[in-house]
Amino acid sequence: MLTLEDVQVSFGSHTAVRHVTMSIPPRQVTALVGPSGCGKTTVLRSLNRMHDHTGGRVEGTIKLGDLDLYGPGAQPELIRSCIGMVFQRPNPFPTMSVFDNAVSGLRLNGIRNKKVLRQAAEAALHHAALWDIVKDRLDQPATRLSGGQQQRLCVARALAVEPEVLLMDEPCSALDPVATAKIEALITDLAQELTIVLVTHNMFQARRVSDRTAVFLLDDDRVGELVEEGPTETIFTVPSDPRTKEYVQGLIG
C-alpha cells in the first residue's frame, strides 16, 4: 500500500502540484489522469524519488507500507529498486543488447551470477510477453526492436528487479494502437502480482485498464491538485466533484 499525505512538489519557487492525499492499494492498477501540466507525472516521479536529481522539492509524506520514502533513513537507490518505472518513450540502453538490457537492473544491484542472470532475463522477458520474439536475438542491439517491443523490453528490465510497485508514465504515448493494446494487456496481467500506477491522458485507456482513477486538474492559482479519486467506474459514471464530471465528460462525450 502506497500512501500519500498532503504531498506538494515544487521546483524552485514554482509549485507544480499540491494537496495530494490518496492511497494506492496493492495489486491493482491506479490511473492518474488529467490535462497536461496538472502535475500527474510530477506526483508519479515523487513516488520513487526521481526528483532527487532534477531539483524538485517534495513535501508531505509518502509511505510504502511503513517505510517513509523521504524519511531520514530512506535510501533512494533501494526505494527505486522496490518501485520500478517505465517511461513515456521507450528508453532501452542504446549501447546494450536485448539480454544486457533485460538484466541491467540486476547487474546494477550487484548480481553477477551468470546462471541467475540468464534465468531472470528469461523469466522477465516472458513476463513482459517478449520472450518468443527475442529469444533468438538476445545478442542484438535493443534499438533494433520495434517501438512497442522496446517498451516491453523496458517493462521486462523493470520487472527483472522484482519491484513491488511499477510506475508507468504514459507508457503508450509513443506507440501505435497495436502496440498499445499489447502493453495494456500486459498491465492488466501484471496487476495480478504488482501494484501499478499509470499516468495517462487517454481517458479510454484509464477506463480500460485501471481499477482506480485519480483526477488531477489545475486550480485557480495554476497549480495542479488532486480533485477526486476512487474506483474507476465511479469516477467515470457518478463522480462526486462537478469539475471531474466536466473534465471526464468533456473529453469522453
Place this chain on the structure above:
Amino acid sequence: MTLASPPVPGLAPTLRRRAATRRAARLYPGVYWLGGVVFIGAVVALVVAVAQGSASAFAHAGLGFFWSTTWNPDAGDYAAGTLVVGTLVTTGAAMVLAVPVGLGVAVALSEVVPRRVAAALGPAVEFLAAVPSIVVGLWALLILSPVFASTVEPFLRGVPGLHWIFSGPAYGPSLLLAAVVLAVMTLPTIVALSRSALGAVPAADREAAMALGATRWQMIRTAVLPAARSGILAAVTLAVGRALGESIAVALVIGNRPVLPHSLISPGATLGTGIVNQFAEASPGVQTSAVIGLGAVLLVLTVAVNAAGQWILRRPAGVDTPPRGPVPSTDPGAETRAALVAHGWSASARPPVRASAVGTLARRRRSGRAAEWLCRTAVLVGLVPLGALLWFTVAKGAGAVSVSFITHGPTPPGVPGGGISTAITGTARIVGLALLLAIPTGLAASLLLYERRGRVAAAVRFAADVLTGVPSILIGVFAYTVLVRPLHHASTVAAAFALAVLMVPIMIRANEESLRTVASDLWEAGMALGASRPSVVRRVVLRQALPGVVTGNLLALSRGVGETAPLLFTVAAPASALTFLIFDQATQAYPEAQRTAWGAALVLLVLVLVSSGASRGVARYLTRKAR
C-alpha cells in the same frame, strides 16, 4: 494589372531599383562558385606542393623513407623513421597523460560537481584552449624544463621498475617534457568535446538507470559513458591529430636530437620539429626535398587521424530503424502465467534481488564515491598546469611590459631597452591582410555549401576537413614553396597567405553551421514576399546567421594571431611577428631576451583572449539585437 504599371505611387521606382538588384543577383552564383573553387585550388596546391617538393627524396629512398632510420646529410641518405618514432612516442605519452585526466575533468564537470562550479570552470577550460601553443612552449622551456632537470627526471629515474622508460642523464628538454606540453595543449580539446558528448546523452537514458536502483556513479558508467563513447572517441582522435602535428612548442622543449629514443627522459625529435629545425638550413636538392618529405609523412599521418575523428563525429548516432516485423498474435495475458511457472517464477527460485540490492548498496556507494573523487582530482590535476601557465605568463610578462616596451623596436642581442613595436605592427599587418583574403573566401565557400549539394560542395567540405587537420608547419612550408622561393624573398603577403589558408577552413565550418541554423520558414517567408534568392540570403539568412558568422571569424582570427609555425619560413625577421619573436627570444641565453619573450607572450595572450572573448561578446550582442 502588371507589375510594370503599379497603381501605388512610389512603387515603380522601387521595382526599377529591383531590376538592378536582379542584375547583381545574377552575379551571386558566380561569387560562391569562385570562393569554392579558390579554396579547393589552394588545398590541391598544398598537397601538390608537398608531393612535388618531396618527390626526389622519395625517389632516392623509396618507400623506406617512411620507416628507415638513416638521416645522414654527408652521404645524402635521408629517411623519416627516427622522427616518426619520436612523433608517435611523444603523442602516445601525451595521450596517456591527457586522456584519463581530460575524461575525468569532463565527467566531473558534466556529472559530478555542482552545476555552479561547472558553469564557472567550463568557460575557463575553453579559454585555455585559445592559449597559443608558443606561450605553452615558452612556459615549458623556461619554467618546467629546469624543474624537470633538477627534480622530476631524477625522481622518475629512481622509481624501481620503470628503468626501461626512464634512464639516462636528466637534461630537462626531453621526449617526456614534450609529451607534457602536448598533454597540456590537448587537454582543453579533450575536455570540451567529451563534455559536450556527455551533455548530449538524453535524460531518458540517465533516468532509466536511476529508476533501476543505480547509484549516481553506476548511472554514469552504465548509461552515460557508453552512450557518449563515440563523441569521446572523436575528442581523443582530434587531440591525437593535434598532438601529431604540433611543432613549435615541441621544438622548444624536446631537445632536438634526431636519434632513436631509448628513454622518455632523453632528448629526441619529431617530424614537426625536424621541419622547424632543418627547413631553413637545408641545402637545396635532396636535403630540402627530404625535409618536405617529413612534411609529407606528417600530412599522411594527421590527415588519416583527423579524417577518422571527423568520421566518428559525423556518423549518425547508433540508432537503427526498427524493422517492421509481423505482429505476433499471442495474447500476453493468457500465456504468461503458464510460461512463468515453467521458467521458475516461483517464490523460491526468484533471484535474490532485494537481498543483493541491500547487501551491495554500501559497496556500490563506496566505489562510486571513490570514482567521483578521482574525477574531482582530475579537475585539480588538469587545472594546476593550466593555472601555472597563466600565472607565470602574467607574472613574468608584467615585469617586462611597459609603455616603452610596446612603443619601441628591438635592440641588438644583449642590449637592454628593446621593445616589440615592430612585432605588434607586423602581426597586425599580417593578420589584417590574412583576414582580407580569408573572410571573403570563407564566406563565399560556405555559401556554396549552403546553396549547392553537388560534387563541388562535397569537395569543398572534404577539403575543409583535410585542411583542418593539416599541421600549421606544413602550411608554412606550402606558403614558402609557392610564394617565398619563387619570388626570392619573405614577405608580409606570404605570411598573410599562410595564415589565410589556416583560417579559411575554420571560417567555412563556422559559417556553414550558422547558415544551417537559420529556420527554413524564415527563408520561405522571404521568398514569398517576391524577393530574389540572393537578396533573401543577404537580408534574411545572413542577417540571422550573423552572430555565428562573426563568432566563427573572430575565433579564426584569434587562432591566426597565435600561430607561429606558418610564419617561420614566410616572415623576413623574427621581430616582424609577435609569435616568431617569442620563439626566437625564448631560445637565447640572455636574460633580456627571455624578458622580451615573456613580455611578448603576455601581449599575445591578451590579444588572443580579447579576440576570442570578443567573439563571444559580439555574438551575444548581435543575438540580442536581432531579437
